[in-house]
Amino acid sequence: xxxxxxxxxxxxxxxxxxxxxxxxxxxxxxxxxxxxxxxxxxxxxxxxxxxxxxxxxxxxxxxxxxxxxxxxxxxxxxxxxxxxxxxxxxxxxxxxxxxxxxxxxxxxxxxxxxxxxxxxxxxxxxxxxxxxxxxxxxxxxxxxxxxxxxxxxxxxxxxxxxxxxxxxxxxxxxxxxxxxxxxxxxxxxxxxxxxxxxxxxxxxxxxxxxxxxxxxxxxxxxxxxxxxxxxxxxxxxxxxxxxxxxxxxxxxxxxxxxxxxxxxxxxxxxxxxxxxxxxxxxxxxxxxxxxxxxxxxxxxxxxxxxxxxxxxxxxxxxxxxxxxxxxxxxxxxxxxxxxxxxxxxxxxxxxxxxxxxxxxxxxxxxxxxxxxxxxxxxxxxxxxxxxxxxxxxxxxxxxxxxxxxxxxxxxxxxxxxxxxxxxxxxxxxxxxxxxxxxxxxxxxxxxxxxxxxxxxxxxxxxxxxxxxxxxxxxxxxxxxxxxxxxxxxxxxxxxxxxxxxx
Amino acid sequence: xxxxxxxxxxxxxxxxxxxxxxxxxxxxxxxxxxxxxxxxxxxxxxxxxxxxxxxxxxxxxxxxxxxxxxxxxxxxxxxxxxxxxxxxxxxxxxxxxxxxxxxxxxxxxxxxxxxxxxxxxxxxxxxxxxxxxxxxxxxxxxxxxxxxxxxxxxxxxxxxxxxxxxxxxxxxxxxxxxxxxxxxxxxxxxxxxxxxxxxxxxxxxxxxxxxxxxxxxxxxxxxxxxxxxxxxxxxxxxxxxxxxxxxxxxxxxxxxxxxxxxxxxxxxxxxxxxxxxxxxxxxxxxxxxxxxxxxxxxxxxxxxxxxxxxxxxxxxxxxxxxxx
Numbered sequence: 079x080x081x082x083x084x085x086x087x088x089x090x091x092x093x094x095x096x097x098x099x100x101x102x103x104x105x106x107x108x109x110x111x112x113x114x115x116x117x118x119x120x121x122x123x124x125x126x127x128x129x130x131x132x133x134x135x136x137x138x139x140x141x142x143x144x145x146x147x148x149x150x151x152x153x154x155x156x157x158x159x160x161x162x163x164x165x166x167x168x169x170x171x172x173x174x175x176x177x178x179x180x181x182x183x184x185x186x187x188x189x190x191x192x193x194x195x196x197x198x199x200x201x202x203x204x205x206x207x208x209x210x211x212x213x214x215x216x217x218x219x220x221x222x223x224x225x226x227x228x229x230x231x232x233x234x235x236x237x238x239x240x241x242x243x244x245x246x247x248x249x250x251x252x253x254x255x256x257x258x259x260x261x262x263x264x265x266x267x268x269x270x271x272x273x274x275x276x277x278x279x280x281x282x283x284x285x286x287x288x289x290x291x292x293x294x295x296x297x298x299x300x301x302x303x304x305x306x307x308x309x310x311x312x313x314x315x316x317x318x319x320x321x322x323x324x325x326x327x328x329x330x331x332x333x334x335x336x337x338x339x340x341x342x343x344x345x346x347x348x349x350x351x352x353x354x355x356x357x358x359x360x361x362x363x364x365x366x367x368x369x370x371x372x373x374x375x376x377x378x379x380x381x382x383x384x385x386x387x388x389x390x391x392x393x394x395x396x397x398x399x400x401x402x403x404x405x406x407x408x409x410x411x412x413x414x415x416x417x418x419x420x421x422x423x424x425x426x427x428x429x430x431x432x433x434x435x436x437x438x439x440x441x442x443x444x445x446x447x448x449x450x451x452x453x454x455x456x457x458x459x460x461x462x463x464x465x466x467x468x469x470x471x472x473x474x475x476x477x478x479x480x481x482x483x484x485x486x487x488x489x490x491x492x493x494x495x496x497x498x499x500x501x502x503x504x505x506x507x508x509x510x511x512x513x514x515x516x517x518x519x520x521x522x523x524x525x526x527x528x529x530x531x532x533x534x535x536x537x538x539x540x541x542x543x544x545x546x547x548x549x550x551x552x553x554x555x556x557x558x559x560x561x562x563x564x565x566x567x568x569x570x571x572x573x574x575x576x577x578x579x580x
Numbered sequence: 581x582x583x584x585x586x587x588x589x590x591x592x593x594x595x596x597x598x599x600x601x602x603x604x605x606x607x608x609x610x611x612x613x614x615x616x617x618x619x620x621x622x623x624x625x626x627x628x629x630x631x632x633x634x635x636x637x638x639x640x641x642x643x644x645x646x647x648x649x650x651x652x653x654x655x656x657x658x659x660x661x662x663x664x665x666x667x668x669x670x671x672x673x674x675x676x677x678x679x680x681x682x683x684x685x686x687x688x689x690x691x692x693x694x695x696x697x698x699x700x701x702x703x704x705x706x707x708x709x710x711x712x713x714x715x716x717x718x719x720x721x722x723x724x725x726x727x728x729x730x731x732x733x734x735x736x737x738x739x740x741x742x743x744x745x746x747x748x749x750x751x752x753x754x755x756x757x758x759x760x761x762x763x764x765x766x767x768x769x770x771x772x773x774x775x776x777x778x779x780x781x782x783x784x785x786x787x788x789x790x791x792x793x794x795x796x797x798x799x800x801x802x803x804x805x806x807x808x809x810x811x812x813x814x815x816x817x818x819x820x821x822x823x824x825x826x827x828x829x830x831x832x833x834x835x836x837x838x839x840x841x842x843x844x845x846x847x848x849x850x851x852x853x854x855x856x857x858x859x860x861x862x863x864x865x866x867x868x869x870x871x872x873x874x875x876x877x878x879x880x881x882x883x884x885x886x887x888x889x890x891x892x893x894x895x896x897x898x899x900x901x902x903x904x
Contacts, residue, residue, distance in 0.1 A: 122650075125623035129636045132865075222779035223763075263655065265764050268687065268741045268901070280654040346773040400776060401792040403769040406624055412769075413629045416788050416868045423792020486622065486652045527766065534763045535735050535779060 082209050089208075089435030093443055098141050101134070102440050105142035106447045109149020113156070116163045116294060116474075117286050117481015120150035124410045128417070136418040137433045141440040143414055144394070147407050148441070151390045152196055152448050155383055159188045160459055161474055163294035165481075167285055167520045168389070171354040171382040173293060174513055178374035185463060189456045190320040191328055191376055192383040193449050198329075199336040199384035200445030203391035206340050207398070208438055214392070215399040218344040223531035224542045226345070228549040230525045232556035233352050234518070245564070248514045251505075255518020256525070258283060266530060278490035287491055288519055290478050291498020292505070292512040298471050299503040319456075324376060331361050331381035339388030344396065346404050350389030351520055354382035363562075391441055398434060400424055610670055610845050611644035618674045620659025622652040626786070630833055630869065631675040634704060637862045641852035655742070656680040657688060664692035668838040670845035674698065676836045678744055682889035686896045687742060695889065699841045700881040702853040703834040705871035708806030709748050710816065712790050712799045713782045714775040722802040722822035725782060729758035734781040737763045737771035742901055745771075747892060748805055748829035749784040750899045752819075755827040775799065786831060787813070787870035805829040811867065832874070832888075834881055850877045 092098065108127075112118045124143050131139035151168065158169040159176035172192065179188040206214070221229065234252060261272045262282030273279035320328075338360065339353035361381045362371045371378050396402040401422030403409035415422045420430055427434045462470075482492045502512055536542035544550045617638075619631045628650065635646040651659045660680050666672035681694045692698075711722060717734065719725050728734060738746035741764045753760040763780055765771035768789040774780050776798055783790075787810060793799040794813065803819040804810045807828055819827040835853055837846070856862050857873040866873060876884055895901075 122623040125628055125632070128629065129632050132633075219773070219777035222774055222777055263741070265766070266741060266762075268655075277654040277658060280657075281652065346770055346777075396773070400773075400798070402773045402776065404773075409767065409769055410624050412788075413624075413626070413869075417629070417633070417865050419864070419868050421792040421795065424796040424798060425792065486658075487649055488651070488653065488658075531763050531765070531774075534761060537733075537761070 085431070085435045086208050086439060088431060089437075089439030092137060092432045092436030093141065093439035098138055098436070098440060099443065101138045101142040102145050102444050103447050103451075105145020106149040106444050106451060109146040109151075110153040110156075110448065110451055112146070113150035113153020113165065115153075115481060116157055116161075116165050116290060116478050118484060119165065119286070120147050121406045121410065122484065123150070124407060124414075128410065128414055131414060132417065136415065136420050136430070137436045139414055139418060140411065140433065140437050141444075143411060144437060144441065145444045145447075147411075148200070148387065148390050148444060149448060151386060152192075152452065155192050155196075155386070156189060156452070156459060159185065159192065159379070160463060161294070162297045163474070163478065164289050164516075165286065167289075167351045167516070168354050168386045170289065170293075170513055170516045171358045172379060172386070174358070174372055175375045175378035177297075178372070179376065179379065180460075180463065182374045184374065184376075185460045186456050187320050187324065187376065188379050189459060190453070191324070191380040193452050193456070194320065194325065195328070195332040195335065195380045195384040196387040197445050197449045198332050199339060199386075199388040200391060200448075201442060202333075202336045203340050203343075203388040204438060204442040204445075206388075206392060207395055207441070208435075211395045211399050214344045214395050218346060218349075218396055220548055221345055221349075222546075223528045223535060224546050225549045225552065227525065227528040227532050228543055228552035228556070229345070229349075229352075230521050230528060232552050232559065233355060233521055234525070235556040235560045244509075247510050251510055251512075251514035252518035255515040255520075256522030258288065258515075259519045259522035260526065265527060266534075278488065278494070282523075283494065283519075284485055284491065285516075285520060286485060287482065287495045288498055289516060290482060291495040292502030292515060294474070294478055295495060295499025296502025296506060296512065298474065299499060300506060301467060301471065303503075319453075320376075328376055328380035331357070331377040332384040334360060334364075335381035335384035335386075336388045339385030340392045342385075343389030343392030344404075346396065346402070349404065350386075350393045353385035353389035355517060357381040357385035387445075394437075394441070397422065398426065398437070401426065610848055611642055613671060614645035614647050615642070615670070616649050616672050617646050618659050618663050618672065619648055619650050620652060620656035620674070620676075620680055621650065623650045626788075626869070627675060627677055627833065630705065630866070630871070633862065633865055634675070634835075634856060637856045637859060638852055641855040642848070655684060655688070657684055657690060660684075660690070660694055660698070661692050663836070663838055664694075664697035666838045668699070668840035668842075670837060670841055670849065672838065673701070673849070674836045675704075675833060676700075677833045678831050678888065678892075679742065681834075681836075682885055683742060683747065683892050683896065685889065686893045687901070694836075695882075695886065697839050698836045699839050699846065700878065700885060701835040701837055701841070701846055702850045702878070703832060703874035703876040703881045703884065704853065704857065705866050706806075706830050706832045706874050707786060707869070707871045708804050708810060708830045709745060709784050710787050710790060710794070710804050710810070710813070711752065711782065711784050711802045711819070712775065712794065713802060714778060714780075714799050716775075716778040717781040718800065719802070720800065722817075722819065722824060725802055726756045726758055726824070728781075729753075729756070729760060733759055733761055735761045735763055737765055737774055737780045737783050739768040739771060739785065740764050740766060742896075744829070744831040745783065745785045747895055747901075750901070751829055751895045752784055752805075752824070752827055754895065754898055756824050772799075784829070788868070791870070806872075810870070833871075834874075834876075834885075846878070853877075 112123045154165040154169045155172045158164040158173035162173050162177040164170040164173045176188045335357040338356045342353045343350040361377045362368050393404050397408045403412050412422050479492050482495050485491045617635050619628050621627050635648050639646045651662050663674035736749045794801045801816045803822040863873050
């Protein structure tokens with residue numbers, strides 16, 4: 079334990095040089111900006127800045143790139159809350175209640191809770207990485223395709239709990255999402271599925287295209303169709319900063335979100351995206367007022383945002399301890415290390431302790447900087463919402479289109495998002511929700527990969543999912559959650575029947 | 581020390597480029613506007629990283645702007661199509677690699693055949709792969725891996741269907757006469773993760789994706805698939821040395837343009853590429869990424885691609901890998 083403090087001490091002496099603080103700040107600032115701009119993600123930003131970082135020393139370069147990563151995670155939440163456009167899968171959950179809060183004039187409170195929750199999560203996750211990074215890696219490695227598949231099943235069951243309307247509608251939306259994720263070349267045989275010979279569909283649909291369509295564009299259609307409600311914030315804006323009482327109320331959701339996010343972040347294949355969904359489901363289940371979820375519940379922003387940030391940070395663990403990148407951003411970090419002549423792997427901690435611990439210490443500094451950068455901006459963001467909608471929405475559309483075009487320098491992505499916008503609007507009119515669709519899309523892709531990988535490894539024997547104790551346990555939890563989700567629904571519908579009768 | 585050197589080299593390179601830019605440009609009109617270098621993958625992949633490093637150094641060699649444009653899609657065939665359809669004036673170029681250049685013609689009905697529609701300028705680098713095993717199959721030699729595969733069908737992971745690591749593994753199975761089972765992943769990272777976790781038996785993968793884990797002893801490298809040993813893994817034999825006769829496989833990158841480049845432009849680009857490839861500041865970075873600089877230019881590069889295309893065509897046909 080004393081080692082941890084000594085090592086963190088070393089880390090802080092590295093991270094607290096004027097140059098590294100400057101790089102950390104620069105990274106967080108760039109990250110926040112690309113995160114706020116819909117569609118411009120950290121992957122493209124880091125790839126483009128990679129050659130620039132060559133003139134820096136490896137530690138400085140990684141500190142800056144890491145800053146861009148968690149800065150973008152953070153900035154993405156701002157857009158999700160303000161204009162209901164989740165730029166990343168993890169921000170979908172934030173958009174649910176965050177945007178409702180913004181509409182209710184609590185935009186400042188939502189942004190404030192997101193900032194503080196993220197900071198608390200970041201602080202805890204930094205300690206987790208420093209203290210138990212190595213054992214956490216071992217835990218992550220236990221998840222082979224079979225275990226991962228069972229985890230996904232559990233995740234999908236939790237997604238059903240997410241919906242606040244009809245379970246049947248939620249399940250059908252998840253199914254549509256899963257089907258959409260099947261579009262493109264088959265992972266094993268390469269055969270085209272549901273592509274109608276369109277080259278733009280061969281590699282599947284990008285998440286951003288779906289998110290901007292069914293959330294962003296559909297929201298704009300909704301607002302334009304309903305001029306009464308279209309100005310995002312009507313009446314008073316309310317306080318910009320959360321009050322002490324609100325902070326205290328949301329401390330527990332923040333801590334639970336942090337715990338969930340930290341654990342799921344270590345899993346390979348971008349397990350971090352599960353964190354916010356899991357946190358939302360847990361908060362809804364524990365809440366005394368579950369009916370307020372989806373209508374602007376502060377805990378539904380504080381918990382998932384903390385989970386999001388904790389996961390973003392613990393996903394560095396496999397990278398730092400084994401040199402294994404769990405997602406595209408981390409793969410770029412590996413690239414950055416290789417180009418700098420540092421071989422990512424278990425030996426980094428011994429050969430380059432200043433880099434290892436400096437990066438960890440800089441994460442905490444980066445989180446502090448995000449709060450410093452973003453709290454003063456909250457006032458500005460909220461004021462942005464007071465712009466008359468007829469002026470605001472063309473701006474949103476333009477930024478969305480720029481982001482969509484930049485995915486592959488191809489107008490096809492913009493057109494697809496527009497189609498999904500119409501789909502999203504139609505779904506809204508019919509009373510379906512977009513969030514289960516987005517979740518189905520994200521999990522569907524992973525689900526198929528892991529199912530098929532597990533079955534190839536077991537040579538087609540499905541008992542592989544119950545022979546692994548970990549996999550069996552996860553499936554059991556999923557089953558229990560499903561029963562718990564269905565039972566109250568039956569009760570509730572009974573209650574409604576009674577209400578109608580009296 | 582290392583960082584100081586690097587910075588000094590970069591600074592020197594920049595200074596040289598600035599001071600020499602004017603006279604070089606006066607001699608030839610080309611390039612008099614920015615060059616677009618098309619990469620057929622999204623920003624952030626391995627090919628993209630090489631392309632960006634290459635583009636940055638090529639700017640100095642040519643004395644003009646080189647802008648990397650990512651045109652991902654349709655299994656990297658979109659990029660080929662974009663460049664094949666561009667004006668052959670030297671202002672639209674392509675970073676072409678093994679997959680779209682010589683494997684995809686066997687898998688897709690392509691609107692633009694790379695061998696017909698593109699002019700090869702110069703090959704940039706060649707990166708050998710490495711055969712690695714993890715805790716699930718802790719054998720010390722390639723021979724024992726082959727023996728184990730004969731006793732029981734082994735499972736290998738790859739970076740994806742028809743990727744370099746998939747095809748190199750299939751070729752390994754065909755050459756060694758063993759029947760192996762393919763588990764496709766999305767990229768080398770998740771596959772290596774499952775190799776370390778003991779969920780799959782072995783992989784044939786790019787050197788940078790595993791070198792840290794090999795040096796640490798977490799994974800064991802049984803052979804490199806190039807014709808020579810790899811400098812940073814001096815103890816690892818080539819597949820030839822390890823007893824699998826005639827087995828070589830590598831991932832390579834080259835510079836190509838639309839068919840019909842003016843000869844002086846092609847020559848200028850080939851010379852500039854040679855200059856980039858003789859600069860240790862660039863080749864060091866290439867080596868860190870597992871790449872060895874190439875000397876193949878023009879017709880020789882075309883001949884190499886034709887040979888590779890025939891070779892992988894047989895592998896694809898024999899393994900029944902298909903895409904429609």
